[in-house]
Amino acid sequence: MSDPGELDCLYPEIEPYESGMLLVGDGHRIYWEQSGNPEGKPVVFLHGGPGAGTSAWHRRFFDPEKYRIVLFDQRGCGRSTPHASEPHADMRFNTTWHLVADMELLRRNLGIDRWQVFGGSWGSALALAYAETHPGSVTELVLRGIFTLRRHELEWFYEGGASAIFPELWEEFIAPIPVLERSRMIEAYHRRLSDPDPAVHVPAAVAWSRWEASTLTLRPDRDLVAGMTEPAAATAFARIENHFFLHDGWFREQQLIDDAPNLRGIPAVIVQGRYDICTPIMTAWDLHRTWGEAELIVVDDAGHSASEPGIAAALVAATDRFAN
Numbered sequence: 001m002s003d004p005g006e007l008d009c010l011y012p013e014i015e016p017y018e019s020g021m022l023l024v025g026d027g028h029r030i031y032w033e034q035s036g037n038p039e040g041k042p043v044v045f046l047h048g049g050p051g052a053g054t055s056a057w058h059r060r061f062f063d064p065e066k067y068r069i070v071l072f073d074q075r076g077c078g079r080s081t082p083h084a085s086e087p088h089a090d091m092r093f094n095t096t097w098h099l100v101a102d103m104e105l106l107r108r109n110l111g112i113d114r115w116q117v118f119g120g121s122w123g124s125a126l127a128l129a130y131a132e133t134h135p136g137s138v139t140e141l142v143l144r145g146i147f148t149l150r151r152h153e154l155e156w157f158y159e160g161g162a163s164a165i166f167p168e169l170w171e172e173f174i175a176p177i178p179v180l181e182r183s184r185m186i187e188a189y190h191r192r193l194s195d196p197d198p199a200v201h202v203p204a205a206v207a208w209s210r211w212e213a214s215t216l217t218l219r220p221d222r223d224l225v226a227g228m229t230e231p232a233a234a235t236a237f238a239r240i241e242n243h244f245f246l247h248d249g250w251f252r253e254q255q256l257i258d259d260a261p262n263l264r265g266i267p268a269v270i271v272q273g274r275y276d277i278c279t280p281i282m283t284a285w286d287l288h289r290t291w292g293e294a295e296l297i298v299v300d301d302a303g304h305s306a307s308e309p310g311i312a313a314a315l316v317a318a319t320d321r322f323a324n
Contacts, residue, residue: 009313010060016071022109024075024102026093031079032072032106036064041139041323042112044070044103046119046126048145051240053078053233061118061306061315066323070115072106074099074126077236084236087196091243096250100130107137116322118315120144120271120306121279122241125249125256128287132262140322141268141294144315145276145304146284148256149249153283158186158245162277166215173211176204190246193239202231205238212241215277218303257283260291268294269318271311273302 019033036059043062047054054071062069075094076084084091103126107115116139119127124143131138147153156162163170174182181188192204206229213228214220228234244250268291272284281298288296297318299310306312 007307007309007312009309009316010057011062011064011316012060013056014059014064016059021081022072022102022106024098024105026098027082027090028075028093028098029081030072030075030102030106032070032110034068034070034110035059036062036067036069038068040066040068042068042070042110042115043319044072044107044115044117046117046123047071047074047078048119048121048123049077049237049241050074050099050122050126050244051077051084051237052122052228053080053236061312062319063323067319068112070106070110070112072102074240075102076240083232084239085232087198087201089239091194091239094240094243095247096126096129096244099126100133103130104134104137114139116140116142116319118142118319120315121147121304122244124279125149128256128260128263129249129251131266132256132259135262135266138266141263141266142271142315142318142322143268143294144271144306144311145279146270146272146287147279148254148283148287149245149251150254150257150283151248153279154186154245154248156280157278160185162215165277169211169214173207176207186242186245189238190242193235193242201239202235205235206231208238208242209234212278216303216305217308218273218275218301221305221307224305224307257287257290260287263291264293266293267322269314269321270294270296271314271318272296272298273304273308273311274298274300275302276304278304
């Protein structure tokens with residue numbers, strides 16, 4: 001995701017005051033960092049994808065004088081190791097529930113009792129999974145672009161539904177897949193992305209990542225597309241996403257919405273772009289109907305990306321509200 005440096009609603013750039021690598025098991029080490037006020041309100045930022053990794057501008061959603069800001073790269077991406085772009089990357093120990101356990105381990109290792117959980121897109125799914133499992137560890141939830149990995153959500157974006165909006169981009173997405181395999185695009189991509197030969201998996205990863213990057217925003221963002229299609233980043237991103245989607249996130253169907261009553265009593269804000277093509281508003285609405293305590297803010301001139309002005313402003317307003 002490109003750095004939206006021109007957005008006035010974000011806080012100024014800051015640098016971490018501490019960072020490290022946490023050994024989480026199964027041969028994985030995750031990168032983590034802290035910035036802002038060491039004595040401030042703890043908040044953990046959950047990046048999207050899965051597989052997108054964190055960026056410096058993600059620190060800017062939070063008042064650095066009031067928040068102790070924790071960012072980390074989930075397994076296999078960003079600065080975490082081993083990286084999923086490696087030819088023989090082993091994905092067996094990279095699942096939703098491994099990531100939920102990693103978050104609890106990180107919270108305890110940082111000496112944090114409870115923290116605010118902030119996540120968008122896949123990060124919203126991970127935030128919900130974590131909070132529904134460990135509600136006592138969460139002070140508030142700030143969520144964006146709700147994604148729960150239900151079958152019809154995955155089929156909408158990866159099996160042809162969204163082609164009704166972006167037919168020319170869909171043609172590029174299906175181009176690497178032979179016609180006879182196009183009835184199951186996630187499975188067809190999985191075969192290519194798991195191939196250790198870079199001549200096979202890199203072009204597939206770039207095509208997968210370009211499809212998503214090109215549809216994230218209401219208006220095209222060339223810098224965003226360029227950043228997400230860099231070969232190493234695209235390979236990790238596509239491999240991890242595809243692996244999670246092939247397994248429906250290791251959720252039972254409708255799990256994150258059905259279990260939303262576990263979140264009662266946790267203050268929450270949901271920010272959703274009206275014209276979000278990646279994670280359409282239907283999912284945010286279904287979650288809101290089940291979990292009526294959560295405030296739903298619909299941004300009428302935005303798509304999916306947190307870098308869009310209306311979405312960014314609503315997210316900052318939410319963290320400002322919860323800062324005290």
